[in-house]
Amino acid sequence: MANDVTTAARAAAPGQIFGAEFAYELIRFLGTLALTLLGLTFVTFVIGRVVPIDPVLAVVGDRAMPETYERVRQELGIDLPIYQQFWLYLTKIAEGDFGTSAMTSQPVLHDLFQYFPATLELATAATLIGVLLGIPLGVVAATHQGRLIDHVTRIVGLIGYSIPVFWTGLVGLLVFYAWLGWVAGPGRLDIGYDGLVEPVTGLITIDSLLSVDWDVFKNAIAHLLLPASLLGYLTLAYVSRMTRSFMLTELNQEYILTARAKGMPERRVIWRHALGNIIVPLITVVALSYASLLEGAVLTETVFAWPGLGQYITRSLFNADMNAVLGGTLLIGTIFVCLNVLCDMLYRLLDPRVRP
Amino acid sequence: MSAPDWLLTEAPASRRQASLGRWYRNWLVFRRNPLAMIGLAIVALLIVTAVLAPVLPLQSPTAQALSQRLAPPGAQHWLGTDELGRDILARIIFGARITLGIVLMVVAIVVPLGLLIGTISGYIGGALDVVLMRITDIFLAFPRLILALAFVAAIKPGLESAIIAIALTSWPPYARIARAETLTVRNADYVKVAKLQGASWLRIIWHYIVPLCSTSVVVRMTLDMAGIILTAAGLGFLGLGAQPPTPEWGAMISTGRDFLLDQWWVATIPGIAIFAVSLGFNLLGDGLRDVLDPKRT
Amino acid sequence: MSDPILEVENLRVTFPTHRGDVDVVRGVSFSLGRERLGIVGESGSGKSLTGRSIMRLVPPPGRVSATRLALLGHDLLKTSAKEMTRIRGKRIAMILQDPKFSLNPVMKVGHQIEESYRLHADADRGQARGKAIEALSAVRIRDPEAVYHLYPHQLSGGMGQRVMIAMMLMPEPQVLIADEPTSALDVTVQLQVLAILDDLVRERGMSLILISHDLGMVSAFCDRVMIMYAGKAVETINARDLDKVEHPYARGLIASAPRLGDDRPELPVLQRDANWAK
Ligand SMILES: Nc1ncnc2c1ncn2[C@@H]1O[C@H](COP(=O)(O)OP(=O)(O)OP(=O)(O)O)[C@@H](O)[C@H]1O
Ligand SMILES: [Mg+2]
Numbered sequence: 001m002a003n004d005v006t007t008a009a010r011a012a013a014p015g016q017i018f019g020a021e022f023a024y025e026l027i028r029f030l031g032t033l034a035l036t037l038l039g040l041t042f043v044t045f046v047i048g049r050v051v052p053i054d055p056v057l058a059v060v061g062d063r064a065m066p067e068t069y070e071r072v073r074q075e076l077g078i079d080l081p082i083y084q085q086f087w088l089y090l091t092k093i094a095e096g097d098f099g100t101s102a103m104t105s106q107p108v109l110h111d112l113f114q115y116f117p118a119t120l121e122l123a124t125a126a127t128l129i130g131v132l133l134g135i136p137l138g139v140v141a142a143t144h145q146g147r148l149i150d151h152v153t154r155i156v157g158l159i160g161y162s163i164p165v166f167w168t169g170l171v172g173l174l175v176f177y178a179w180l181g182w183v184a185g186p187g188r189l190d191i192g193y194d195g196l197v198e199p200v201t202g203l204i205t206i207d208s209l210l211s212v213d214w215d216v217f218k219n220a221i222a223h224l225l226l227p228a229s230l231l232g233y234l235t236l237a238y239v240s241r242m243t244r245s246f247m248l249t250e251l252n253q254e255y256i257l258t259a260r261a262k263g264m265p266e267r268r269v270i271w272r273h274a275l276g277n278i279i280v281p282l283i284t285v286v287a288l289s290y291a292s293l294l295e296g297a298v299l300t301e302t303v304f305a306w307p308g309l310g311q312y313i314t315r316s317l318f319n320a321d322m323n324a325v326l327g328g329t330l331l332i333g334t335i336f337v338c339l340n341v342l343c344d345m346l347y348r349l350l351d352p353r354v355r356p
Numbered sequence: 357m358s359a360p361d362w363l364l365t366e367a368p369a370s371r372r373q374a375s376l377g378r379w380y381r382n383w384l385v386f387r388r389n390p391l392a393m394i395g396l397a398i399v400a401l402l403i404v405t406a407v408l409a410p411v412l413p414l415q416s417p418t419a420q421a422l423s424q425r426l427a428p429p430g431a432q433h434w435l436g437t438d439e440l441g442r443d444i445l446a447r448i449i450f451g452a453r454i455t456l457g458i459v460l461m462v463v464a465i466v467v468p469l470g471l472l473i474g475t476i477s478g479y480i481g482g483a484l485d486v487v488l489m490r491i492t493d494i495f496l497a498f499p500r501l502i503l504a505l506a507f508v509a510a511i512k513p514g515l516e517s518a519i520i521a522i523a524l525t526s527w528p529p530y531a532r533i534a535r536a537e538t539l540t541v542r543n544a545d546y547v548k549v550a551k552l553q554g555a556s557w558l559r560i561i562w563h564y565i566v567p568l569c570s571t572s573v574v575v576r577m578t579l580d581m582a583g584i585i586l587t588a589a590g591l592g593f594l595g596l597g598a599q600p601p602t603p604e605w606g607a608m609i610s611t612g613r614d615f616l617l618d619q620w621w622v623a624t625i626p627g628i629a630i631f632a633v634s635l636g637f638n639l640l641g642d643g644l645r646d647v648l649d650p651k652r653t
Numbered sequence: 654m655s656d657p658i659l660e661v662e663n664l665r666v667t668f669p670t671h672r673g674d675v676d677v678v679r680g681v682s683f684s685l686g687r688e689r690l691g692i693v694g695e696s697g698s699g700k701s702l703t704g705r706s707i708m709r710l711v712p713p714p715g716r717v718s719a720t721r722l723a724l725l726g727h728d729l730l731k732t733s734a735k736e737m738t739r740i741r742g743k744r745i746a747m748i749l750q751d752p753k754f755s756l757n758p759v760m761k762v763g764h765q766i767e768e769s770y771r772l773h774a775d776a777d778r779g780q781a782r783g784k785a786i787e788a789l790s791a792v793r794i795r796d797p798e799a800v801y802h803l804y805p806h807q808l809s810g811g812m813g814q815r816v817m818i819a820m821m822l823m824p825e826p827q828v829l830i831a832d833e834p835t836s837a838l839d840v841t842v843q844l845q846v847l848a849i850l851d852d853l854v855r856e857r858g859m860s861l862i863l864i865s866h867d868l869g870m871v872s873a874f875c876d877r878v879m880i881m882y883a884g885k886a887v888e889t890i891n892a893r894d895l896d897k898v899e900h901p902y903a904r905g906l907i908a909s910a911p912r913l914g915d916d917r918p919e920l921p922v923l924q925r926d927a928n929w930a931k
Binding site: 032035036039040043044047048051052058154155158159161162163164166167168170171173174178291292294295296298299302313314317318322325326328329332333336337340341 | 391490491493494495496497498499500501502503505506507509510511582586589590593594595596606609613616617620623624626627630631634635637638639642
């Protein structure tokens with residue numbers, strides 16, 4: 001049949017066709033990414049340079065010397081037309097120049113690198129907890145639709161959507177640290193353990209393993225446990241709900257009937273056939289929840305005295321250190337935007353139905 | 357004919373009867389969902405207390421009584437007092453006014469804005485559509501909380517700034533919904549007929565397209581309200597929202613932090629209020645979605 | 654007729670609704686030997702559910718009951734769910750209507766084919782792979798090695814359905830239920846696919862239940878035809894005696910089918926009678 005031949009030909013030379021369409025996808029992706037990032041920088045530019053009554057004051061703080069004030073005024077190009085100011089802003093960012101933090105007197109970029117690993121470590125741990133529990137919970141809820149476990153999942157999810165996380169953090173510290181003593185208190189390490197391991201990755205759990213220091217590792221885990229579990233719960237709520245809803249759609253598909261008709265055991269029908277079809281959308285869900293944990297850090301890190309980006313941003317906020325606030329916003333925003341745009345791309349690459 | 361019969365009739369005599377009947381039928385389904393009814397009750401309670409707060413027999417939410425400071429919950433102060441001796445129950449109830457006010461203000465800005473952008477984009481199409489949807493997509497990919505934070509920090513901390521900041525980042529989903537609905541009916545025959553009869557595009561959007569979006573928008577709005585409450589409380593907690601002595605729940609948690617170990621109620625109770633109210637909106641929205649938008653559950 | 658392979662007696666499928674239980678299959682009985690049985694009937698008459706009851710794959714909340722439902726003397730209604738998975742695919746298999754939806758979109762065709770064989774024959778990967786490629790060429794696919802690595806959306810409808818046939822026939826089941834195996838295909842491809850199915854079923858001496866709307870097609874490919882109407886088997890008749898059918902519904906169906914060399918100015922419209930559904 002003619003059909004056979006063309007399709008087989010297509011299968012025989014997949015690399016070639018894949019290449020052209022892949023390049024197209026890549027360009028499309030980079031275009032979207034660039035546009036979105038441009039939008040993000042424009043918004044931070046507006047927030048930093050246009051909205052404040054005196055943007056210079058916002059950058060230097062109100063205790064600055066007149067000379068400093070004048071210098072920064074020149075640097076920002078306040079007298080130039082807006083579009084030139086924006087261009088100036090863009091070129092500086094492109095050079096990695098986010099200005100100097102009034103609070104730490106360091107270049108903002110330097111500070112960002114300093115603080116970022118703590119945020120990364122917490123968000124990653126939380127995501128691991130949330131995903132490892134949330135996906136199975138969502139699957140089981142879908143296969144037991146309308147039964148007890150399904151209702152429990154629904155309620156767990158709705159509670160997760162409704163909790164003010166800064167408050168749960170406080171209550172968690174009160175109960176599990178102050179009253180029960182099950183976990184360590186605020187911060188990443190007890191004071192005595194600070195600086196004992198060589199920072200390689202900046203993730204203390206990894207660094208302590210690298211230098212085989214079990215005491216530090218245990219202490220780091222004790223500190224990580226509570227915030228990671230609370231944030232992990234938020235991820236779990238979101239992931240389990242989405243998993244359930246994706247699974248319900250898949251379980252009603254004809255190919256599930258086919259798998260059963262072939263005599264596949266229910267376990268395989270659910271975990272291989274149905275779940276296999278929702279992996280791609282699930283990756284999107286997980287990436288989005290990861291991104292929201294990064295930005296949620298501004299609230300949680302304050303509560304847990306977690307020395308990450310979130311805390312850096314909020315502390316800068318109170319010191320009227322706009323350079324630092326915007327730098328942090330831009331970094332988190334960039335990661336957020338990249339994850340968002342990347343998800344769309346991943347979807348097109350991983351799903352054979354849409355894969356070019 | 358009894359009232360339910362009149363509502364449930366298969367042959368309504370007027371358009372009014374038909375639409376009331378539809379509402380009644382939806383209500384019958386909604387009523388069977390206990391979680392949704394709990395949500396409705398919570399939201400109703402929030403609205404009633406917020407409206408009645410000034411006439412309820414409460415102590416003043418701002419009057420300080422330093423002799424009574426940090427009193428535990430008891431007969432005189434049911435929920436205890438804070439560090440300035442203010443009655444926490446009164447502050448929670450007056451705080452409900454603020455929370456409700458924030459939610460309503462945000463929604464009042466966001467929904468019309470989103471609908472306008474989405475319908476215009478979908479109805480007019482072409483280059484305008486491309487540009488508007490690009491902007492919408494860009495906004496959708498933004499980190500909302502952190503931009504709101506930076507924005508408030510740049511103007512000045514306060515309730516109005518918080519409301520504007522939240523609103524500025526919340527409209528894109530509504531634009532998406534509105535555009536999708538618009539595209540489905542833009543070329544429907546009845547819309548074409550209206551156009552031939554000389555209806556202006558504004559009239560078409562308002563009379564034919566907006567009503568279609570209403571159910572999805574209502575569902576989305578109810579679910580969003582929970583998120584708005586949490587964001588507003590977060591900004592309040594960081595000191596960027598309502599300023600003292602306003603009894604805003606997030607700010608109350610923030611001051612209560614200092615007394616967490618010994619006077620747990622100061623920080624804990626406002627948190628319960630935030631949780632309960634946003635859970636209420638979530639339960640309500642979930643139930644509404646089951647009734648109004650069954651294909652999306 | 655040889656010993657019955659499948660016996661169905663008084664089969665009922667019930668769905669609960671808010672107006673009470675509704676029987677959608679109402680007391681169907683037949684027995685199947687080493688033969689090809691066609692089931693015809695209009696949409697909604699319960700053909701698919703009859704087939705799915707035999708596989709014990711009626712979706713909840715539907716319930717199946719029967720005075721007897723037995724495969725080779727083995728009572729299927731008393732079989733545990735676990736044992737059922739060993740019967741499905743291995744003893745009774747089913748081909749669904751539309752390959753576009755009934756193949757797993759994210760699994761390679763080859764893996765889907767060998768999956769059930771590996772499970773039922775307890776074969777290792779290499780063996781199963783060889784068998785899968787063999788099965789693909791048995792359904793006359795030109796380049797089985799290449800097709801093995803394709804995803805379902807890369808197949809045409811006819812190829813998809815041949816893949817489905819290959820997949821279901823590989824563990825060599827005794828009974829094959831084909832639920833409108835060609836109605837989603839182009840008319841030109843329908844006959845090819847049917848011919849392949851017919852050949853394989855004959856070659857391997859399987860019993861076939863062919864479900865269809867198409868009286869002509871069923872009578873051409875089957876030994877006997879069972880006519881269903883509103884959940885009941887109203888008549889079962891040898892395919893070559895089809896024009897002697899008695900039930901008015903079936904007569905109406907035959908009369909309203911166009912024939913070559915027809916000189917009727919208009920085809921008669923089927924006149925229904927409420928009594929048929931009783
Ligand atoms: N999951 C279900 N829930 C409720 N009713 C169902 C369900 N599946 C089938 N039915 C009802 O059972 C009746 C028979 O369905 P069945 O699928 O067996 O019909 P069919 O003869 O195969 O029709 P078609 O030729 O359209 O495939 C239909 O009236 C249908 O409405
Ligand atoms: Mg059918």
